[in-house]
Amino acid sequence: MNRRLSAVPLDYYGAGLMVLIGALAVKIGSGYSIGRLSRMGPGYFPVALGTLLILVGAGIAFAAWLEHAPAAMSGDKTASAEWRGWGCIAGSLVAFIVLGRYGGFLPATFVATFTAALADRENSARDAALLATAMSGVLIAVFWWALKMTFPLFAWGAS
């Protein structure tokens, strides 16, 4: 019976993640007072949710084991992880936060849009710069001037 397949079904990871989150919720939640059913403390609901999440996670693993369907195997979906795309999009938001605090919103907008645009392989640096310039214009015209939102266009050091 060579039913044990070498690749781990994707659902086992999902189940593991759910059990992990549930366990964390139980662990942290039990730090607050739990109370009784008739007089619940702040910890009761989180601990109950965490416990249910662990059970459901186990259920997902059980279902995956029952099925061991080839369709749920890892490979077709995760094989080509899009590192460049993920890196650039996450980097774009990080840049917005860091530059927004230490450089002002104009550089933050430019760098964030530029970085995000580079996530797509078909965008050249020139396209990205043009798009970033356009968005900087939108920032000034719409958000700073028309909507009068409160943020500094430029800032030096921590603001």
Place this chain on the structure above:
Amino acid sequence: MSVFAQSLSNLWYGFEIALQPHNLWWSFVGVLIGNVIGVLPGLGALTAISMLLPLTYTMHPVPAILMLAGIFYGSMYGGAIGAILLNLPSHPPHAVTCLDGYPMARAGKGGVALGVTMLASFFAASVGITVMLFASPLLVSVAFKFGPPDLFAVMALGLVAGATMSRGSPLKGVAMTLFGLLVGTVGTDVNSGVLRFTFGLPELADRVELVALALGVFGIADFLTNVNRMHAVTSNTNMDFRVRDMMPSKADMKLAFWPMVRGTLVGVLFGAMPGTGPTVTTFLSYALERRVSRTPERFGRGALEGVASPEAASHSKTQVDFIPTMSLGIPGDPVMALILGALLIQGIQPGPQIMTEHADIFWGLVASFWIGNVLLLILNVPMIGIWVKMLKVPYRLLFPSAIFFIAIGVYSTNNQLFDVGEVLFFGVAGAVLLALDFPVAPILLGYVLGPPVEENFRRALLLSQGDMTVFFQRPISGTFATLSLLLLAGQLFFGLRRALQARRRTEYASTIGSTDLNPARGD
């Protein structure tokens, strides 16, 4: 017939509110933006509403809600255009419209498909609004009798339905609902003032930001999943048709009429059921249409009925969805959860008292639906050429711009860069969950319903002194609690049976494949 007369006078009052120039203007802005965003590939109603939500904080509640609702149904009109002309569903419910809409467009009948879609949408929306007009006061009169156990049971049914009726594994849906409920507990506990799951971050004391969560799991997570995977659509569809081509012929109307009516009814039925998403509704109406058709083989090859029925279903459901959201404070799907969140931010508690305390909002909204749908009908016919051009905006330019709008929009909710960090966190978390094949929509539903669910659960058990049977002692809560349990048990049963069948199939395959054919083993 006093109920009837009352509803009509309420509607009249609603029109007076909605037709005030200021309100009419924002309603128009909403449907226009919604329509544009619905057309743009890769952006759906959820992203659109959450991006514009911060802008409404400073507005008066009435125009704010009219605009947000306008974005919602405007984007549904827009979504149909991309689905029919480019085979590109920007919003999951339209996926089924592609099946027959796109073949029609390729056969040069795209104009007729769009025309029928718009008529069906308008018809369905009108029926939905009428239902809302008469059903809401009835529901409200019942809702006043709701106690904590009843509210908990109704919300539980909404959560269970939302978790198990979406596509994919019901267990995963339940897991995501629980995760959403957990995210909802982050912040200060209202009963004790204890800070829960804040990890020492003072910004989290005031809960996770609704907009950040929504834009994270629906916006950023989507971009992370689709980047470099969405490719420019090179369509050989004939797209330069004139407005005249959109007028359906008499034969077309005859063909589409009954599917439109049936679709509308399916939508009304499922709109009233909390937690059933619009995607399920459109797929059901499509399946129904194929079943009743005398020529089912035409479906998938450009059958007009396959376009008219699902589009009607999604529009009537959209309108009917507002009933439980407004009158009970229980949203049926993530978009409604977002609208509910917007109401709460405005300081308006949806619930049975909304019709008396905020009559202007409620009836103004109902009337604005009609105005908005007329506007959309007028708007879409002459602008179709522009929409077709917008469909060609490449995704590679669209998503970086959207990321900027998301960042600045989220910042503006509290003028805090911390919230942008929340978007990043939920974006990555959402993308990981999507990659693991989890549905993300139940997260938002759980998050929004989390606090009221906990509140009513605690209160109900405080009153009953810890007796769990309290949920089954009253007629309303008993019915809903039983329904939730039945739904859960049924889904588990069918899920288990499916899994077992799959196992049997693979076992059978491996038996065939292996050399020892031993029939004695197994069941």
